[in-house]
Amino acid sequence: MSISPQEKAEFQAEVSAWFTENRPADPGYLLPQSFMEVGTDQQFDFLRTWQRKVYDAGYLGMAWPKEYGGGGKDQAFQDIATAEMVAQKVPFMTNTIGLSWAGPLILNMGPDAQKEAYIKRILSAEDIWCQGFSEPDHGSDLGNAQLRAVRDGDEFVLNGSKIWTSLGSYADFMILLARSNTETNTKYEGLSYFLIPMKIPGIDPVPIKKLTGEFGFTQTFFDNVRVPDSCLIGEEGKGWQVAMKTLTFERAVSGGQAGGVHSMQVSTDEVVEMARHAMRDGHPAIEDAIVRDQLVAFMMEERGLDLNNQRDKIPGLASEWPGSIAMARKLTNSEWRRRLNQFAMTLQGANASRYVGDDGAIDGGRWQRGYFNAFSGTIGGGTSQVQKNIVGERVLGLPKSE
Numbered sequence: 001m002s003i004s005p006q007e008k009a010e011f012q013a014e015v016s017a018w019f020t021e022n023r024p025a026d027p028g029y030l031l032p033q034s035f036m037e038v039g040t041d042q043q044f045d046f047l048r049t050w051q052r053k054v055y056d057a058g059y060l061g062m063a064w065p066k067e068y069g070g071g072g073k074d075q076a077f078q079d080i081a082t083a084e085m086v087a088q089k090v091p092f093m094t095n096t097i098g099l100s101w102a103g104p105l106i107l108n109m110g111p112d113a114q115k116e117a118y119i120k121r122i123l124s125a126e127d128i129w130c131q132g133f134s135e136p137d138h139g140s141d142l143g144n145a146q147l148r149a150v151r152d153g154d155e156f157v158l159n160g161s162k163i164w165t166s167l168g169s170y171a172d173f174m175i176l177l178a179r180s181n182t183e184t185n186t187k188y189e190g191l192s193y194f195l196i197p198m199k200i201p202g203i204d205p206v207p208i209k210k211l212t213g214e215f216g217f218t219q220t221f222f223d224n225v226r227v228p229d230s231c232l233i234g235e236e237g238k239g240w241q242v243a244m245k246t247l248t249f250e251r252a253v254s255g256g257q258a259g260g261v262h263s264m265q266v267s268t269d270e271v272v273e274m275a276r277h278a279m280r281d282g283h284p285a286i287e288d289a290i291v292r293d294q295l296v297a298f299m300m301e302e303r304g305l306d307l308n309n310q311r312d313k314i315p316g317l318a319s320e321w322p323g324s325i326a327m328a329r330k331l332t333n334s335e336w337r338r339r340l341n342q343f344a345m346t347l348q349g350a351n352a353s354r355y356v357g358d359d360g361a362i363d364g365g366r367w368q369r370g371y372f373n374a375f376s377g378t379i380g381g382g383t384s385q386v387q388k389n390i391v392g393e394r395v396l397g398l399p400k401s402e
């Protein structure tokens with residue numbers, strides 16, 4: 001399937017008009033910047049309603065199979081719709097874990113029963129998903145997961161805890177990696193992967209407060225939680241392989257995500273605007289030649305990252321090192337975003353110490369909040385150091401780290 005230039009142009013015009021007309025009004029309270037910062041019922045309800053509206057209009061899951069609630073269309077349509085959401089800076093799709101990693105995983109390897117049960121409800125935001133991978137002592141070292149899953153007939157009994165569960169307070173389902181066998185030769189054996197309901201006896205998500213004062217994730221406790229073995233995805237004891245597949249979706253190394261924007265984007269243009277009115281030494285910061293030089297460097301990098309993402313979609317331009325752009329993307333994009341927010345703060349002089357809610361905070365303190373929250377992207381889904389190891393080993397062919 002491919003779409004003609006005319007179809008493309010017509011769809012572009014349609015989708016642009018729809019988002020212009022239907023974008024939600026500013027709710028008058030602070031919205032989160034990504035699915036990792038949804039901390040109040042008000043924010044959650046607003047974002048869930050918005051995702052539902054976008055799905056009902058047909059602009060989400062456009063390339064997912066029709067029989068499970070998708071649009072059954074060419075991926076190019078979804079790419080156009082997603083690019084328009086980014087361009088119009090509309091609020092993000094809050095069910096990120098469902099749309100971008102649980103959903104593609106279920107479509108890729110789940111039985112029909114799981115596809116029928118979950119896919120449409122992920123798209124419509126009727127079911128919100130979270131991810132139970134990290135544990136208090138095992139984050140990067142995911143293969144060491146210790147939450148126990150003990151088989152009891154055709155059920156499993158879960159005990160232990162997961163941590164940093166984004167959307168843990170709101171989720172209806174969790175993708176969960178647990179240890180079902182302790183007598184194995186390596187830590188990677190004996191893990192099993194489950195799709196479990198969250199609102200059942202014994203599961204207790206306890207909110208954790210962030211540096212920003214917001215609540216976005218939980219420590220999620222499991223106390224004798226019983227789930228049927230139909231919650232398994234993949235074979236019992238082969239959870240590591242399923243987790244690795246999930247990470248390829250999470251880090252966008254594999255395609256198949258439902259589309260839609262998943263965090264509020266920042267651009268260098270916005271920092272330029274801010275530099276026009278942020279005063280330093282009695283002058284707007286933009287009047288400083290060194291500041292302008294640095295802004296140009298950020299713009300060039302931003303353009304380079306964007307072109308690289310586009311290049312990745314053109315086989316003739318990306319085939320030399322399959323997957324290499326995608327593997328580097330999480331690292332380069334999240335670090336760029338963190339540095340841009342940090343730079344925006346340095347332009348504010350003493351005002352940089354003012355935060356959201358403080359009188360006189362430049363742009364309402366959004367850059368300070370953005371800076372703190374930008375660390376999420378450099379840690380969640382694999383830290384920058386771990387991503388560097390991956391790029392070093394799998395793209396550059398360097399020896400494996402010990």
Ligand SMILES: Cc1cc2nc3c(=O)[nH]c(=O)nc-3n(C[C@H](O)[C@H](O)[C@H](O)COP(=O)(O)OP(=O)(O)OC[C@H]3O[C@@H](n4cnc5c(N)ncnc54)[C@H](O)[C@@H]3O)c2cc1C
Nearest residue numbers: 036131132133134139140164165166376379380381383385
């Ligand atoms: C905002 C946010 C949201 C998150 N959401 C979720 C979620 O929804 N579900 C979930 O399961 N988890 C989630 N996480 C957890 C995240 O995946 C882990 O924090 C991350 O994998 C790192 O694990 P850790 O915190 O245990 O740090 P550690 O693994 O203890 O790492 C500590 C430091 O050591 C470095 N390090 C570790 N191993 C190596 C190595 N081999 N080589 C070089 N350096 C190394 C790390 O880079 C880091 O700097 C979230 C985290 C954040 C910040």
